[in-house]
Amino acid sequence: MKKFYKSKSLLKLSFLFAILFSVVSVLNSCKDDEEDEFTDHLVRFEVKATTGVELKTIVTQVGTAQNTMYNTAVTPYVAPWSSDEFFVNSSQSQLNLDANAQMPNSDSELTVTIYVDGEVAKTKTVIGSGIKSVSLDFSFLEL
Structure with a gap:
């Protein structure tokens, strides 16, 4: 009879240990899910051109939000166009900057950054x- 009693206690003890192990495993796995994988980044767009270049259009896009500006400068174009700095969460994943311009000379340059x-x-x-x-895109997935 004592043998039977010991085997029942051992069975109960192992069952209790299995439940305790399961609860600890679930709690540890939930703790890992709380980490935020996305971060905020400071972003700025810039368009530069040599003297005499007339900017026609600048298009910026962050994620799915697009902003289009027409006839952004007067001729001759000297100072660069630049957006204000703003925060973008890396969950947006994609940044796009496009510009087109009337270029007067064969050595005229248009640069987007x-x-x-x-x-x-x-x-x-x-x-x-x-x-x-000129068109430029950047993905936060590349970081």
Whole structure:
């Protein structure tokens, strides 16, 4: 009879241990889910051109929110166009900057730049005469 009693106690003890282990495992797995994988970044767009270049259109896009500006400068264009700095959460994933301009000379330049956290993330330049366009995109998934 004592053997039977010991085996029942052992069974109850192992069952209690299994339940306790399950509860601890679930609590530990929930703790890992609370970490935020997305972060905020300081972003700024910039468009530069050589003297005489007339900007026609600048398009900025953050995630799905698009902003289009027409005839943003007068000829001759000297100072760069720049957006204000703003915060973007990396969950937005995609930044786009497009510009087109009337370029008077074969050595005229149009440069677009995306800054992330105060550093150049991407830049692109087009050189030539006539109406030229330049497009640039940046993904936070690349970080």
